[in-house]
Every structure is written in C-alpha cells, then in structure tokens.
Amino acid sequence: MAVREPLGMRKAVLAGAVALALTGTGAALAWSATATPTPSPSQSAPGRDTAPGQHMKAQRRQPLHGEGVVKNPDGTFQAVLEQRGTVESVSDSAITVKSEDGFSQAYAVNGDTRITVIPKAADGKRDKPADGTIADIAAGDTVRIAGVKDGDRAAATRIVKGGDDGPGFGLGRGQGHGKGHKK
Incomplete structure (x- = not known):
C-alpha cells in the first residue's frame, strides 16, 4: 500500500477547497449555517413579478x-x-x-x-x-x-x-452575432 507524502495531501485538500468555493457550494454552506431563514416560494423577492411555480427564467430582473x-x-x-x-x-x-x-x-x-x-x-x-x-x-x-x-x-x-419586456432574445455581447444569426 502506497503512503502519500504530506505535501501531496495538502495539495489535494487545497484543490478540494478551491473546487468547493468555485462551485458556490462553500457559499451555500456558509449561508445555511447562519440564522437567516429560507424564504418560502410565496414570499415575494425583489424584482419578482411572476406567480410561484412559473419558470425561474421569467423571474430575472431585466x-x-x-x-x-x-x-x-x-x-x-x-x-x-x-x-x-x-x-x-x-x-x-x-x-x-x-x-x-x-x-x-x-x-x-x-x-x-x-x-x-x-x-x-x-x-x-x-x-x-x-x-x-x-x-x-x-x-x-x-x-x-x-x-x-x-x-x-x-x-x-x-x-x-x-419580444416585450421579458427575457429572451438578447442583444448579444462583443462582436459575435449569436447562434443562427448571420452578419
């Protein structure tokens, strides 16, 4: 059975911590450890003007x-x-x-x-x-x-x-014209 050297173990732990932070899981764990209650779906969030159960994309503020x-x-x-x-x-x-x-x-x-x-x-x-x-x-x-x-x-x-005011076809970014659009 191979024995890992301590430096290799530190690298593995550091890589795991970075991955945890980058995925947002670390922030979610920290948030859940606070006393902040989880809002219920019936509570209105800022910018939310759709009924509960509707697709989350429609709830983004524009x-x-x-x-x-x-x-x-x-x-x-x-x-x-x-x-x-x-x-x-x-x-x-x-x-x-x-x-x-x-x-x-x-x-x-x-x-x-x-x-x-x-x-x-x-x-x-x-x-x-x-x-x-x-x-x-x-x-x-x-x-x-x-x-x-x-x-x-x-x-x-x-x-x-x-396209009204809802989310959907955007303006695009940079010099590209998006999928399916020709210059």
Whole structure:
C-alpha cells in the first residue's frame, strides 16, 4: 500500500477547497449555517413579478440601461451601451429611446446597425426573429438597443424590436452575432 507524502495531501485538500468555493457550494454552506431563514416560494423577492411555480427564467430582473468598457482585440478600449425602453423619436439616421426610469439616450443609426424584429405569433408566443430596417421601428415601440459611445456621442450597433419586456432574445455581447444569426 502506497503512503502519500504530506505535501501531496495538502495539495489535494487545497484543490478540494478551491473546487468547493468555485462551485458556490462553500457559499451555500456558509449561508445555511447562519440564522437567516429560507424564504418560502410565496414570499415575494425583489424584482419578482411572476406567480410561484412559473419558470425561474421569467423571474430575472431585466436591466433598463447601462454602460461598460470592453477591451477590443487590438488592445484598445471602447465604451459600450445597452438600453431597454420606448422609442421617443426615430429617423433614417437617429433613434432616441427613453427607459422606464426616465433615462433618455439618442443614438446614431447607420448602415452597420443591425435591426431585428421579433413578431408576436397569433397564439401569443414569439415567432422567429427576422432582419428588419429602421423603417420597421416607430415612436412608441418597445426596443432593446446596444451601441458604442465615443465621447458624448452614441451609435447604435444593434436594435431589437419586440419580444416585450421579458427575457429572451438578447442583444448579444462583443462582436459575435449569436447562434443562427448571420452578419
């Protein structure tokens, strides 16, 4: 029978502790050891506006707007924007969107702006998204928009019309266009 050396045992214990922490099990154990009671499904959680028993995906809170910075493949940095709201005004070259909290942002629209329209099917479910044009968007429509910011100017890179306020077809991240979408 082989005898493990103490250093090997320490490495194994350390690796197990790291794996436990990374999976979140350690946090769950620590949380369960506190006196905090477990909320019942009937208690309302912040941002929860679905009935108990409905799918958890529908319970995620959806951000209204945000700004972040990403690193481009060439090593430069770029400010990116995301917003969900109602179209205040739209033209062939610009769109202004106002979020529920009153935040409003104008975006330039150009030939590189991808527009996706998600129609509602007759049975109330979503149909497959289709490519659209700026002519498909009107004041009062609900949209999700992604863009880039240069100084105080913003340009739309992607606009998604439809899909209501629920989770579902997202704006995507980075330069990729998601599964099934072609540039």
